[in-house]
Amino acid sequence: MDHKLIGKDFVVTDIEAKVTGRAKYVEDFRADGMVFCKSLTSPIPHAKIRSIDTSAALKMKGVLGILTADDVPQFPPPAQGIFAKDETFYVGEPILAVAAESEEIAVAAIEAIKIDFQELPHVVDPLESLFPGGPNARSGGNVAAGQIKLQTVKWDGADFATAGETKLPLGRPAEEWSYGDIDAGFKKAKVIVEENFVTATYSHNCMEARSAFAYWQGGKCFLYGSNQSHTAAIANISRYIGIKPDQLVFLAEFCGGGFGSKIPGYPNMAIAALMSKKINRPVMHRISRHEEYGIGSARPGFQGYVKMGFAANGKMVAADLYVVQESGPMATAGDFRAAGGALTLLYQPDAVRFRTVPVLTNTVPVGAQRGPGENQFVSVIEPMIDQAARQLNMDRIDIRIINAPDSDGKIGQDRGPLTSAFQKDALAKLKILGNWEERKKRSGQKNGTKVTGIGIGQGFHSAGSNGFDGLVRITTDGKLHIHTGVGNLGTHSHYSTARVAADLLNVNWENAIVERGDTRRGLPFNSPQAGSLTASTQSRTMYAAAMDMKDKLTDIAAQMLGGKPEDYVLGDEKVVSKSGGKSITYQQAAQKAVQLGGKYSGKEVPDELNPITKSAVAMIVGTGLIAAAKDKLPRVGTTPGLTCNLAEVEIDTETGVVEIKECFSVVDVGTVLFPLGLGHQIASGQILGIGMAHLERHIYDPKLGIPAAMGFHQSKVPTYLDIPPNIQWQAVEKPDPHHPLGIKGVGEPALGSGASCITSAIADALGGHLFNRTPVSADMILNHLSGRPPAHKPLQVNTV
Amino acid sequence: MELFRYATSVYGDKVIIGASFDLLQWFVGAGVAAVLAHAIFKWIVPSH
């Protein structure tokens, strides 16, 4: 198909506002009578709250009210609540909030509040909690997750004794599945790689903290929040505030970073809303950087064990994976399951056993972060694939090609189908892009004190969904209004997917208006801006709406000009008869639609639409020709976004310093929707991958349970000089057959392959030495090179 | 003037960390005062 907009670069409409500072983020808004509120957060990792004395605070001049757990909706444990009620679970957990004329007064009031805590034993290391008699992060238990009820799990002391300090004790899992015969697989394997590993918990580090601003008008709550998704978050945010979805006006035009931590709203948003209701003033709740590190979520770390058996040809014949997840105190992350999924998809093993236990800890709440689970997994597993290749004397890319999925690949314990997979092609292309045959000769080469390492990494995340509602409208001035509720995470996919509708409807981009950012603009129920979904999911949603619009346009043309709808096609913002000669403009069609009413003007809508879409249509009814349609296009199986990266690094053997020289990436994303945006996703994935592989981590003093990484500086986010100057990329460009335009997503896997090519390259530079730990920092490399023992015990977490 | 030195503990409580060294001058003063008192006493009321 020849497209005018799809697959073409463009200047993203809101980019100017962002770079000039005109873009308004939550903290930039003001309203008459606005006051501030500030949270009191827990200073203690685990305690019973015996009593709270707010009397002195309430007496202070300028203090307007205090909101406590008694004023807000409650959610059954171990869900993350708005405020800690009787028990607090981590340093930084909100306990109450104070509203005052100024933030200074609110803070002074908080300092005057006395809380009587009864200290409880805390735990920051899952294994310590699993140890017989070890502390539980909650008085209700130490293990929980979605579909795993809160319970106490303690392993046998004998398991710990047998395992010693270097191995993960393989105690009773909370979840277990398998397929195939792993014992038989390992028996016939020529090479077995068996390792224990640790990946660090680390912050999402959103530039924009999760501040919120709210006021009430006409029985509705107007909430300005920083969120990746828009309409997909409404139900959840309403639940936090305790109102019905149609009582919420949600304004979220820009989002200063989410990385998965702002997908469906978050409890903290409700504080401004409920405080505003309580004191009847508009309330601004600014979140400081320090607070953000408490409530701002983190990628959960893993402690794991893996055993992989490979046949002589490199085929993975059996795999046994055990993942212990550091889950924070609330059951807020399902990364552990995704690790199992990634194993089955990326390497297509003949037989797999997967065991896992998500363990609650008195660390910050964790949540999905760009490739949750898959990316931690590949960051430590990919260097082990190299290990197998070395032992089999195989090419390191070839071993990956042998195992990589094609479109007949399967995923998960139930061996579900894929919509398409071209990872073998991607890896073959990577060989060419990265000049592999020449480059791999540099592996281990010395240059003065430096040694070169070449690494390969892969990434996977499911990257497409369906079933959402598209809404487009041609107003009586002839403009195409594209209503999008996906949110604005900063990936530009809210615009690149909107262009799909303009493209399919032959509308010039200048005549298209993207309606977004404010539910009063009529935003349909759309995909969350998450899970690498938007590009694929929202483009097919747009396709559905555009097709509905096309039907209506030809319908109206037939009504106005005679003949049947089939006699008409879409021209340049016109409906044109196939025979030529007769046409109506989109403007005329829109004017006619207003006269016609019914399904044309939005008076009648298909019943299958989501209530949010229905109320969106109700806001714009009668303003033009309206097309609202649910995406019912077929899609069977998981849509995998797949990436592979190649990195060249140099390690200074005297200092342990790693310099990342070059990175290359090839992605299997089906049809390329927006090349510039895709390039940004790949580069940003590589950069965050460098953070994951090499730098970022949370630190806790185990004795005190206090966090140390509470700022950008301590969190060690990669800087401009820590990344390679040039990240080259290509796409496989084979369309996905289960998508009307062939588009798949990519956001998340780019980080996984970006991280794993670095861990692989570091290991390669060191002759294949496996650290089995992220981040691999200079001190670890140096200890290894100088023959010193590692500073960490092999399974120790939250250290450096 | 305070008798003790205080600090904020790890979890935010006010805790005593020691005596206030501002008191040192008072202890010196007490010694000097005792000496003076005794000397004056002996001067006014000579023994035997």
Next chain:
Amino acid sequence: MSSHAGSVQAGQIQRHKLVDRLYHWVMAVCILTLLATSLLPIIGWKFAWLAIHWVTGLVLTVAVLFHIVRALFFQKPMSMVVDGQDLQNLGSGGRPGKYNLAQKLYHLAIAVLILSGIASGLVMLRKIDTPWWRRDPYWFSDSSWGVIYSAHDFVAMSLVTMIIIHVYFALRPDEWHLTRSMFRGWITPKEYKDHFDPKRWNAEEEA
């Protein structure tokens, strides 16, 4: 009784044996060192004080232990205990035994202070690395440590008061015989007769 060097000659009444005088001066040097190493940095004279302080503290501890053992088992401990006669003498102006009431009270006070100082100081050693153990600040809770440190601090400052008083009395002409005896060990028979009640301090027997 004894005839080794430093023993009393004719015309001398022995008051403090050499070993006891040595003990007194060792202790005095220790206390002064301890106070100097702790208080001088606080008032602004900065130097590396800690090692000197804790080593001196250990020397003092040994000295005090020695003194306790010696006083209890090889000397007359009752001579330092306030008794009824001391109180009667308050009214009547009778002569004291080996130690007068003020000395006994002073000794009592300084004993309490030094023992508290040593006890708190020994506990605090847990917080520094020594050749024998690694530091562990979590031995006690924050507030317990605070109490221990406060005790130690108050002892230190109280000792300053006590030393001022002690030096003053040592320098007083009417107590000079006592001060002198702490240097040379003996007093004259006249001093013995003038200042002490032989029934309460039998110097002959003690010698």
Next chain:
Amino acid sequence: MIVKDIMAPFELYQPAQLKDAFSLLDSFGKDAWKMAGGYDSLDWFKDRIVRPQAVIDLTGIAEMKGIKETPDGVEIGALTTLSEIENNPIIKAKYRLLADAVSHVASPQIRNHGTIGGNASQNARCLYFRYGLPCYRAGGNTCFADTPEGINREHALFGADRCVAVTSSDGAPALTALDAKFVLQSSSGQRVIGAEEFFVGPNVDILHLTAAKPEEILTTIRLPSAWAGKNFYFEKVADRNVWDFPLVNVAAAISVQNGAIRESRIVVGGVSAVPHRLTQVEGIIQGKALEEGTATLAGQSSTRDARPLNYNGFKIPLMASLVTRAVRNATA
């Protein structure tokens, strides 16, 4: 309850002359806080750990700024920004060591505003200290970093005394290697002290990293001509290449005569509360030929007395490497 990341109110004074700053210091006494570029101060204020009544912003004092040559060397006003030093032609020509060192401080934005005086005087970055815990350095009775499970990857190898924090300055080792003199002024006069007296360890003063008294202001740093144009080397190893404190850094000034080391000053940062000068190593390599064997010897002998903590053992080989490289690569 603890609140962080929002400043408590204070009175801001912005004197334009030194004498006004002194009178402010004298009148506010303990309640005053001296601030230069602010990159250390503002963190303390924002975390409400330090709550001065009066903040004396020194950056308006013109007489404390600028670089000028004197008969004895160079005088650098303590308020001179790191960027200015990095780009100053005199410094680049004669004291490249200092230009190199300050070019590694934090990030360009911070160097544009951060001052050499502030960089040298900055307080320890120990995570426990900065968290606001009642540690020794904060006047309390405990070191939380040197405990059986303490997190101390960034802490000291040498000179720990209860407190195990280190100097995190990149400028300080270079100033020490260049034998800089520090001019401390107060309303009652001035004193000039050497780097080894200016930087103090916890054994001497556990509350401060420098000898500056509360009533004194570090006004000027003097670089003596003795070390101008010698062979220099600076290297910093940090987790990141921008905006990070050193894990270890090294600054070396070596005077070479006929291919042999006549005299040297080698100083390592990030391993002790003070810039750690390697006088023993300097003695060992004195008179030796400037060659790889000497460099290796210097590195090997540099870490003899190191006492690693739980997580900072890697600093031993790192420091040895950096010292070796300093001797190996020092150039004029």
